[in-house]
Amino acid sequence: xxxxxxxIDEILGAIKKVVGDNKVSLHEPNFSGNEWYYVKQCLDxxxxxxxxxxxxQFESDLAHFTGAKHVIAVVNGTxxxxxxxxxxxxxxxxxxxxxxxxxxxxxxxxxxxxxxxHLVESEKKTLGVDAKLLREYLLANTEIRNGQCINLLTxxxxxxxVPMHTFGHPVNVEELLSVAHDFQLRLIEDAAESLxxxxxGKHTGTFGLAGVLSFNGNKIxxxxxxxxxxxxxxxxxxxxxxxxxxxxxxxxxxxxHDEVGYNYRMPNIxxxxxxxxxxxLADFLSQKRMVFQSYKExxxxxxxxxxxxxxxxxxSNYWLNALILDESLVPIRDGILEAxxxxxxxxxxxxxxxxxxxxxxxxxxxxxxxxxxxxxxxINLPSSSILSNK
Amino acid sequence: xxxxxxxIDEILGAIKKVVGDNKVSLHEPNFSGNEWYYVKQCLDxxxxxxxxxxxxQFESDLAHFTGAKHVIAVVNGTxxxxxxxxxxxxxxxxxxxxxxxxxxxxxxxxxxxxxxxHLVESEKKTLGVDAKLLREYLLANTEIRNGQCINLLTxxxxxxxVPMHTFGHPVNVEELLSVAHDFQLRLIEDAAESLxxxxxGKHTGTFGLAGVLSFNGNKIxxxxxxxxxxxxxxxxxxxxxxxxxxxxxxxxxxxxHDEVGYNYRMPNIxxxxxxxxxxxLADFLSQKRMVFQSYKExxxxxxxxxxxxxxxxxxSNYWLNALILDESLVPIRDGILEAxxxxxxxxxxxxxxxxxxxxxxxxxxxxxxxxxxxxxxxINLPSSSILSNK
Numbered sequence: 015x016x017x018x019x020x021x022i023d024e025i026l027g028a029i030k031k032v033v034g035d036n037k038v039s040l041h042e043p044n045f046s047g048n049e050w051y052y053v054k055q056c057l058d059x060x061x062x063x064x065x066x067x068x069x070x071q072f073e074s075d076l077a078h079f080t081g082a083k084h085v086i087a088v089v090n091g092t093x094x095x096x097x098x099x100x101x102x103x104x105x106x107x108x109x110x111x112x113x114x115x116x117x118x119x120x121x122x123x124x125x126x127x128x129x130x131x132h133l134v135e136s137e138k139k140t141l142g143v144d145a146k147l148l149r150e151y152l153l154a155n156t157e158i159r160n161g162q163c164i165n166l167l168t169x170x171x172x173x174x175x176v177p178m179h180t181f182g183h184p185v186n187v188e189e190l191l192s193v194a195h196d197f198q199l200r201l202i203e204d205a206a207e208s209l210x211x212x213x214x215g216k217h218t219g220t221f222g223l224a225g226v227l228s229f230n231g232n233k234i235x236x237x238x239x240x241x242x243x244x245x246x247x248x249x250x251x252x253x254x255x256x257x258x259x260x261x262x263x264x265x266x267x268x269x270x271h272d273e274v275g276y277n278y279r280m281p282n283i284x285x286x287x288x289x290x291x292x293x294x295l296a297d298f299l300s301q302k303r304m305v306f307q308s309y310k311e312x313x314x315x316x317x318x319x320x321x322x323x324x325x326x327x328x329x330s331n332y333w334l335n336a337l338i339l340d341e342s343l344v345p346i347r348d349g350i351l352e353a354x355x356x357x358x359x360x361x362x363x364x365x366x367x368x369x370x371x372x373x374x375x376x377x378x379x380x381x382x383x384x385x386x387x388x389x390x391x392x393i394n395l396p397s398s399s400i401l402s403n404k
Numbered sequence: 405x406x407x408x409x410x411x412i413d414e415i416l417g418a419i420k421k422v423v424g425d426n427k428v429s430l431h432e433p434n435f436s437g438n439e440w441y442y443v444k445q446c447l448d449x450x451x452x453x454x455x456x457x458x459x460x461q462f463e464s465d466l467a468h469f470t471g472a473k474h475v476i477a478v479v480n481g482t483x484x485x486x487x488x489x490x491x492x493x494x495x496x497x498x499x500x501x502x503x504x505x506x507x508x509x510x511x512x513x514x515x516x517x518x519x520x521x522h523l524v525e526s527e528k529k530t531l532g533v534d535a536k537l538l539r540e541y542l543l544a545n546t547e548i549r550n551g552q553c554i555n556l557l558t559x560x561x562x563x564x565x566v567p568m569h570t571f572g573h574p575v576n577v578e579e580l581l582s583v584a585h586d587f588q589l590r591l592i593e594d595a596a597e598s599l600x601x602x603x604x605g606k607h608t609g610t611f612g613l614a615g616v617l618s619f620n621g622n623k624i625x626x627x628x629x630x631x632x633x634x635x636x637x638x639x640x641x642x643x644x645x646x647x648x649x650x651x652x653x654x655x656x657x658x659x660x661h662d663e664v665g666y667n668y669r670m671p672n673i674x675x676x677x678x679x680x681x682x683x684x685l686a687d688f689l690s691q692k693r694m695v696f697q698s699y700k701e702x703x704x705x706x707x708x709x710x711x712x713x714x715x716x717x718x719x720s721n722y723w724l725n726a727l728i729l730d731e732s733l734v735p736i737r738d739g740i741l742e743a744x745x746x747x748x749x750x751x752x753x754x755x756x757x758x759x760x761x762x763x764x765x766x767x768x769x770x771x772x773x774x775x776x777x778x779x780x781x782x783i784n785l786p787s788s789s790i791l792s793n794k
Contacts, residue, residue, distance in 0.1 A: 043450050050447060053673075057440055060433050062628040062677065063621020089479050089629065092667035118650060118661045125664045128518070231453020231671075238452040238671030239479065260508060261763075267741050267752040271508045272762045274515045277482035281621075281628030283443075283677065287452065351657050362657040372662045373651075 018346045022353045025319065025337070028312040029359060032305065033396050034404050037358035041232040041334070042398040044298065048290040056286035064259070066282025068289055073242070075292050080209075080217040082225070082244035084251030087280035087288075088258050091206040091228025094241035095123035097278060098224040099174065101253040102200040104129050108173040109165055109378065111199065113143045114367045114385040116178045120204050121368045121377075124176070132165070132172065133368055133379035136388055139325050141336070142185030143177045144384065145193050151380045152197045163197045168378065174200040179208035179218045181394070182234075182333035183324060187213040187221050194222075202226070206241070209234050210299045210331035219244045224254070229284075234298055234333050234399075235291035237284040301399035302332040308402075309335050309395060318343050322392075332397070336364070339391040350393060364392035408736045412743050415709065415727070418702040419749060422695065423786050424794050427748035431622040431724070432788040434688065438680040446676035454649070456672025458679055463632070465682050470599075470607040472615070472634035474641030477670035477678075478648050481596040481618030484631035485513035487668060488614040489564065491643040492590040494519050498563040499555055499768065501589065503533045504757045504775040506568045510594050511758045511767075514566070522555070522562065523758055523769035526778055529715050531726070532575030533567045534774065539583045541770045546587065553587045558768065564590040569598035569608045571784070572624075572723035573714060577603040577611050584612075592616070596631070599624050600689045600721035609634045614644070619674075624688055624723050624789075625681035627674040691789035692722040698792075699725050699785060708733050712782075722787070726754070729781040740783055754782035 056068055073085040088094045104110055106128030112120045114133035121131040135151075137144035156163050156172060163172040175194055177185040194201040205211075205219030206228035212218065219225025224247075229240035243254045261275025280288075309321045318340040324330035339347060347363065354361040367382065367389050368374045446458055463475040478484045494500055496518030502510045504523035511521040525541075527534035546553050546562060553562040565584055567575040584591040595601075595609030596618035602608065609615025614637075619630035633644045651665025670678075699711045708730040714720035729737060737753065744751040757772065757779050758764045 043452065045447055045450065050444065053443060053447065054440060057435055057443065057677075060435060061621070062433065062626060064629060065621075090667045118652075118659070118665065119667060122650075122664050122666070126516075231451070231455075236452060238673040239454060239667075239669070260512075262508075266745055267750075269508070269752070269755045270761060274512050274763045275508065276512070277480045277509060277629075279629070281674065283628040283674065284671065287447075287673065355656055360657075362659070365659045371660060373664045 018349060021343065022346055022349045024316055025350055026353050028316055029354060029395060031312040032308040032404065033359060033401055038360065038396045039398065040360045040362065040394060040396055042400060043231060043236045044294070044399050047294045049287055052286040052290045053283060056283050062283040063281050064279040066285070068282045068285035069280055072285040072288045072292070075289060076242055079292065079295065080220055080244055082217070082220045083246040084248065086243040086251060086254045086258060087285060088241045088243060088278045089280055090230060090239045091226055091241035092119040092123055093258070093276065093278040094226035094243045095119065095204060096126045097254050097258050097276065098202045098226050098243050099123055099127050100257060101250050102174055102202055102223055104173050107170055109168065109170050110173060111148070111175040112368070113178050114369060114379060114382045115141065115180065115364065115388055116204065116368060117365055118368070118371060120176055120178055121374050129173070130170070131368060131374060131377045133377055133382065135380045135382050136385040137186065138384060140183055140185050141180035141322065141388065142183065143190065145186050145189035147380065149193045152193065156197065158198055161198055163199055172199060174202055176202045176204050178204035178206070179211055181322070181336055182208045182211045182331035183322070184208065184211050184213040184218050184328040184330070191221060207233070207333050208331055210295060212329040214327050220246065223247060224250060229288060234302065234331055235288065235295055237280065237288040237291070240280050240284050240288060298399045299331055301402035302397065304402040305397055305399070306332040306335055313337070335395045335397045337393045337395055339393070341387070341391065344390045347390065347393065360396060362394050364389060364394065408739060411733065412736055412739045414706055415740055416743050418706055419744060419785060421702040422698040422794065423749060423791055428750065428786045429788065430750045430752065430784060430786055432790060433621060433626045434684070434789050437684045439677055442676040442680045443673060446673050452673040453671050454669040456675070458672045458675035459670055462675040462678045462682065465679060466632055469682065469685065470610055470634055472607070472610045473636040474638065476633040476641060476644045476648060477675055478631045478633060478668045479670055480620060480629050481616055481631035482509040482513055483648070483666065483668040484616035484633045485509065485594060486516045487644050487648050487666065488592045488616050488633055489513055489517050490647060491640050492564055492592055492613055494563050497560055499558070499560050500563060501538070501565040502758070503568050504759060504769060504772045505531065505570065505754065505778055506594065506758060507755055508758070508761060510566055510568055511764050519563070520560070521758060521764060521767045523767055523772065525770045525772050526775040527576065528774060530573055530575050531570035531712065531778065532573065533580065535576045535579035535583050537770065542583065542587045548588055551588055553589055555768070562589060564592055566592045566594050568594035568596070569601055571712070571726055572598045572601045572721040573712070574598065574601050574603040574608050574718045574720070581611060597623065597723050598721055600685060602719040604717050610636065613637060614640060619678055624692065624721055625678065625685055627670065627678040627681070630670050630674050630678060688789045689721055691792035692787065694792040695787055695789070696722040696725055703727070725785045725787045727783045727785055729783070731777065731781065734780045737780065737783065750786060752784050754779060754784065
């Protein structure tokens with residue numbers, strides 16, 4: 015195995031060119047703006063909970079940044095996806111098309127609605143769902159009855175499609191919108207990883223009927239825990255706000271709720287952090303791009319691997335860099351993970367495919383050869399914006 | 405209506421003796437301890453999200469304060485109830501006994517599990533579920549088959565009972581434990597309002613198989629948004645932690661999830677606030693008791709109303725004071741609400757009974773005469789701990 019260990023050393027060396035020799039995490043937040051100032055203001059106001067000026071400000075700043083007409087801030091991306099599915103009419107026993115290659119939250123949100131995730135093949139070029147293969151699959155396996163897409167095998171309604179912009183790289187939005195239109199699917203974007211990413215100059219999360227962002231600690235900006243629902247539809251926005259704030263009817267003193275609501279509102283103290291973070295997002299985006307460039311350069315002369323790069327028409331936020339191994343290097347993937355993590359340079363493989371997780375093992379699915387191959391071959395690299403200083 | 409308006413003035417006057425003449429909210433947080441110091445520490449550490457020393461500290465401080473063996477901090481009380489029901493085996497189509505007189509979250513959490521809330525009558529003495537009437541009702545309407553309590557009318561399993569300690573006043577814990585035992589019901593305490601309340605010297609939330617606290621902005625201590633699950637059962641604690649942290653299996657780099665998990669973990673920045681708040685809880689409890697004493701005195705000479713007081717064997721945290729009107733004053737309840745809120749002294753009626761809310765209108769239920777009467781007669785009064793300074 016001399017060849018293997020040389021290759022591992024070579025890859026470790028290239029990573030170190032970017033991140034240095036010291037301990038480095040996969041992502042680290044960067045609080046160099048008004049974080050203290052806004053959070054202190056929030057504490058001093060005593061409005062730390064679900065009502066307050068920072069939540070309103072954060073929503074309005076996000077709307078401005080993304081171009082979405084409406085933004086509803088919630089406790090995390092998962093809760094945002096849950097609400098986005100509910101307001102789009104996803105019901106128990108519906109099917110929802112989601113990528114096989116995604117974080118478990120996409121599938122979990124579908125399950126929360128009592129619906130069934132139906133797994134879609136990946137596209138090498140974007141790491142997202144393959145819209146063309148999806149079209150062929152739907153053509154062969156579904157028919158439209160009374161304006162609904164029916165899975166001919168299960169006889170269930172396929173209600174929606176939830177593409178995810180993997181590591182910040184936009185999916186093929188144009189083709190996907192066309193598939194959603196032709197097959198009467200509600201399009202909801204899982205944009206948890208792609209704040210700041212554009213397709214044809216337009217922000218991810220604003221193409222579908224709703225889009226969902228995440229501000230978890232590992233994301234490009236963080237609110238501790240947090241997420242947001244984007245939509246251009248005023249009626250959907252109203253439903254999202256209502257459902258995520260316990261479905262309480264407005265009244266000066268009465269507590270009446272007209273639906274089974276959720277306690278999903280982002281607290282003001284978390285939004286205060288978000289307002290400060292958002293002010294720095296343009297800088298973070300440049301820094302992330304610099305980190306990507308450094309990896310690209312560091313790996314440019316190494317055979318059988320590549321650093322994943324944005325597609326044409328897309329501008330990625332480069333949230334999380336991905337090293338793609340050729341099939342020939344699959345046997346040393348765990349060796350690379352071992353060698354990097356051993357010296358506290360944190361790396362990880364891409365998520366296991368959804369149907370490789372126990373609770374989703376029986377989910378209906380397309381042929382997933384590409385997704386299976388990507389699952390074996392992708393390693394995520396440390397990508398904090400602060401690495402651009404190295 | 406001269407009599408009515410005189411009575412309303414008399415009541416408004418009594419409230420003003422306690423709260424003064426100025427604008428006053430129902431609850432206001434009190435940040436006079438280490439809040440800023442800990443939150444700043446948290447920001448400086450960059451660990452603001454779901455992992456960090458303050459979450460661990462907050463859990464351990466809460467365990468110490470309540471005497472619970474295990475504490476799992478979550479994003480809010482509602483999510484805590486959801487997890488507490490799941491780990492106690494509540495399944496779709498089960499029934500769960502809950503008070504008719506409670507905040508909508510108790511019912512919503514049951515619905516999240518796909519289960520059906522079954523409404524229990526209230527007890528005047530505690531404002532909680534009436535354990536004796538519940539026993540009679542279960543005797544007449546259920547039977548035990550294979551160790552499960554079966555509702556003879558619906559043929560569904562009644563899996564659990566979720567008492568709620570109303571406004572911080574403990575329910576009749578002893579009798580309720582006995583009912584839960586005799587009818588094979590899992591006892592889960594909704595202690596969202598009762599942090600610091602004791603029954604026979606033991607903390608509410610630690611009698612059942614699990615108990616749930618809330619740290620919403622209106623509670624006796626706040627984390628912005630937050631909650632916690634208490635349990636003395638190590639196996640339930642492990643399940644609660646696992647389910648509330650996306651059901652991820654521990655591994656150095658792999659992302660595998662063996663159940664449909666939830667993103668319910670309390671972020672570290674919110675826990676930092678909680679650690680500071682908890683240090684002051686003993687003070688808040690004395691202050692709250694003083695506010696109650698002031699109301700009691702202010703209303704001592706007013707006929708046909710009373711300020712709700714803790715029962716024997718109970719020590720209430722007096723989270724939220726309640727003015728109880730005699731039936732004769734029900735016609736002026738809205739007049740009192742109007743007169744107080746008009747001058748920005750915020751009051752509100754008790755919640756609508758669960759079956760008076762649209763999504764729960766068809767829930768099975770006991771005779772609810774007492775609950776119906778309490779619903780008409782209770783007005784909550786401003787109860788912030790800072791009012792003790794007046």
